[in-house]
Ligand SMILES: Nc1ncnc2c1ncn2[C@@H]1O[C@H](COP(=O)(O)OP(=O)(O)O)[C@@H](O)[C@H]1O
């Protein structure tokens with residue numbers, strides 16, 4: 247505690263601190279950024295040389311990246327453990343379907359699905375935010391079920407069996423897959439970037455604080471509920487984008503599929519193995535989950551057993567997931583959102599601090 | 601001028617009463633010490649003021665405004681900064697980021713000004729050297745400092761300190777006292793603040809505060825100058841059976857300690873005296889009773 251002898255408590259005020267330097271990015275951030283751009287460009291060019299089967303698989307992976315990223319923003323940062331994000335996957339898909347039935351192209355419908363679902367999420371948040379913890383979780387699931395029962399009442403939407411998305415046959419099968427893939431890539435990349443930009447913003451500092459200690463965040467003046475609402479609406483938008491892509495890639499919208507709680511299981515699993523509360527975690531988790539799925543798919547029931555064991559092992563021994571293990575070992579950060587501060591020595595001023 | 605006023609505030613958890621029709625005023629720039637045994641309701645009192653706990657009855661008035669319906673974030677923005685007895689650091693953020701949130705959200709500062717405020721709070725509390733460390737890697741003393749730095753960075757008009765000295769050695773306590781004095785004097789560049797300082801360790805408070813209140817079972821059982829309050833029989837009853845009497849007094853009270861009452865009996869006893877003591881808090885003549893020599897009862 248000797249270092250504290252020079253605290254402000256005894257030292258006079260150090261004048262205007264012109265030497266205070268607050269910086270955001272870390273060394274190597276430009277390389278990571280360049281790598282990211284190159285990676286996305288490579289992914290975008292993939293349909294030009296990869297097999298159709300592979301591209302189809304990647305569509306599913308990109309959907310998973312988007313929804314896992316959004317679930318992580320909810321549960322990993324602001325503590326909203328939703329098990330009802332399929333509500334927005336469903337609304338996204340159904341908005342595309344309804345618009346397509348009325349002559350709007352499916353890909354234009356995707357944009358409207360995102361906006362429409364985000365708008366829907368605002369009144370929905372009034373409802374579910376009245377509850378917290380387990381009650382919140384249950385409420386989100388109930389809401390998704392209510393939405394499913396609601397759309398099933400419309401015979402024009404195919405009732406309980408669903409309906410095909412009209413108008414997709416104007417593209418040839420090859421072209422449709424390409425466009426679908428690019429849409430999926432767009433939704434996934436936008437999801438990650440929007441969460442990253444959100445976390446880098448002033449609100450992001452609040453979200454990170456809420457992640458670490460919600461009561462503490464309130465006590466320093468953070469309007470936590472408003473911050474949660476922003477994340478909830480963003481997550482609705484991202485999941486709706488994913489839902490729209492699902493509708494397009496499966497060529498039809500089935501209520502039992504798009505409103506299935508299985509989506510929540512996927513996003514949850516991806517986030518938990520990747521590392522909750524980081525931007526990188528859900529992306530890596532989605533890839534890991536996807537690879538496991540591909541490798542184990544041939545073993546039927548074993549597939550689920552192994553996935554379950556992996557999830558349990560991670561929960562017990564690696565709470566912070568694959569990314570948590572990697573990041574602390576390698577001191578690595580692909581998406582720098584933090585701040586660094588230092589005092590630049592100025593000869594004109596008395597050296598401040600320690 | 602009165603900055604904070606509690607008006608007949610009552611809060612119960614089932615059969616536990618943490619505030620019993622409690623009234624209290626804190627003047628602008630006052631340093632008020634609060635002592636009381638474990639479970640007296642000191643932390644709960646802070647939570648009621650800061651908005652973490654909603655009282656069952658009564659009003660909380662801050663700077664002339666009834667704030668009962670405001671959440672803790674809004675109260676912080678109005679100028680109520682608090683620390684937590686059990687520190688609540690944002691563990692995966694750096695120390696600087698911890699304080700930066702407070703400067704941005706609590707004090708409403710942006711950009712450069714928020715960074716300056718955050719860093720100056722770290723300097724005041726002696727944490728500047730740790731600015732870029734993750735808060736989760738801090739030891740207990742530093743965590744308590746961080747609690748203070750965060751509260752200070754919100755630019756409070758009222759600072760609530762909850763047992764920031766507990767568990768610290770004597771020199772560390774002196775340092776902390778110096779920090780509080782420094783922050784309070786307004787020398788750190790901000791406006792002067794009123795401080796309410798809860799401490800189980802009486803020695804941290806006795807030389808520091810102008811006024812001391814003793815809380816027991818959710819009631820103020822004594823209110824006045826520190827030496828008067830500590831000499832008050834009701835206060836000494838409450839603290840008997842604990843090791844919180846100052847050493848000199850503990851020795852002087854040797855014989856008394858031999859037949860000390862059980863804690864519950866002491867509490868009942870103090871509850872009986874409670875009415876009279878509340879009265880003494882209001883009437884200067886009655887308050888002088890408390891200045892009787894320790895051995896005089
Ligand atoms: N949230 C709560 N629920 C139930 N009882 C509580 C709660 N918070 C505090 N208490 C009880 O209220 C009493 C006063 O607690 P507290 O205010 O922390 O006392 P102090 O800070 O003076 O030690 C204790 O008996 C404690 O167990």
Ligand SMILES: [Mg+2]
Pocket residue numbers: 642643644685763
């Ligand atoms: Mg306490």
